[in-house]
Amino acid sequence: EAFRSQLAHLQGPLWLTNPHNPTGQLWSQESLLALLERVPLLVVDEAFLPLVPGGEQHSLVQLASQHPRLVVIRSLTKLFGIAGLRLGYAIAEPQRLQRWSQWRDPWPVNGLAAAAGERLMADAAWTKKVQAWVATERPWLVDQLVRRGWQVSPSSCNFLLVQRGHALENWRQRLEQQHRILVRDCRSF
Numbered sequence: 001e002a003f004r005s006q007l008a009h010l011q012g013p014l015w016l017t018n019p020h021n022p023t024g025q026l027w028s029q030e031s032l033l034a035l036l037e038r039v040p041l042l043v044v045d046e047a048f049l050p051l052v053p054g055g056e057q058h059s060l061v062q063l064a065s066q067h068p069r070l071v072v073i074r075s076l077t078k079l080f081g082i083a084g085l086r087l088g089y090a091i092a093e094p095q096r097l098q099r100w101s102q103w104r105d106p107w108p109v110n111g112l113a114a115a116a117g118e119r120l121m122a123d124a125a126w127t128k129k130v131q132a133w134v135a136t137e138r139p140w141l142v143d144q145l146v147r148r149g150w151q152v153s154p155s156s157c158n159f160l161l162v163q164r165g166h167a168l169e170n171w172r173q174r175l176e177q178q179h180r181i182l183v184r185d186c187r188s189f
Contacts, residue, residue: 004038013041013071018058019048022186024155026058033063036070047075047088052157053131064091071096079130080120085113134158161186 007014014035018027027044036042049055064072075088087109090097109117120126134157142152145162153161168185175181 007035007038010039013043014039015043015045017045017047018060019052019055019155019157021048022159022161022184023153024157024159024161026052026055026156029058029060029063032060036067039069041069041071043071043073045073045075047073047078048157048159050074050079050127051130051134053135055131055156061091065093068093068096076117076120079127082116082120085116087113087117 016027016032016035018032019025020027032042032044044060046059046061049059052058060070060072061074064070071090071092073088073090077083077085077087090100092100138155138158138160142155142160145152145160149164151163153163155161168183172183172185175183
């Protein structure tokens with residue numbers, strides 16, 4: 001209820017991630033559309049949604065061009081592991097995109113990134129492979145963490161929110177150095 005009352009006074013955009021970061025919980029289309037009716041602009045970051053098995057049923061991509069107060073952004077960096085290229089896109093009502101094109105840099109994407117993006121987006125089999133991997137590996141990882149005494153929040157995607165009773169800095173550094181696994185400390189959330 002407190003969240004809803006704050007929405008009534010919102011002057012600018014409401015930014016949400018779907019799935020939610022850091023919990024990995026999915027927003028339903030219905031809940032997002034209900035929010036859309038209450039805010040001046042809803043920006044939904046779906047960067048991780050293509051990695052979620054069955055995640056597209058929660059997407060607002062198909063509705064974005066019809067709603068003047070909705071913008072959906074996606075990133076290819078998560079699905080395809082191309083963080084260095086910083087490649088993504090926005091889907092919105094055409095008039096909004098035209099206005100944005102007047103404000104942005106004249107070359108928002110370099111030629112190499114654009115060529116890579118076209119090729120990667122044409123590979124539908126990769127998305128299915130990644131989703132199958134997440135569907136298999138996420139439960140395994142959750143099980144391994146729970147066996148070691150971790151509290152793991154339910155997640156629909158390839159990242160987990162975990163909690164343990166003691167300091168994690170040494171463990172986090174060891175994982176990064178020995179296994180190249182990055183762990184985000186959520187104290188700032």
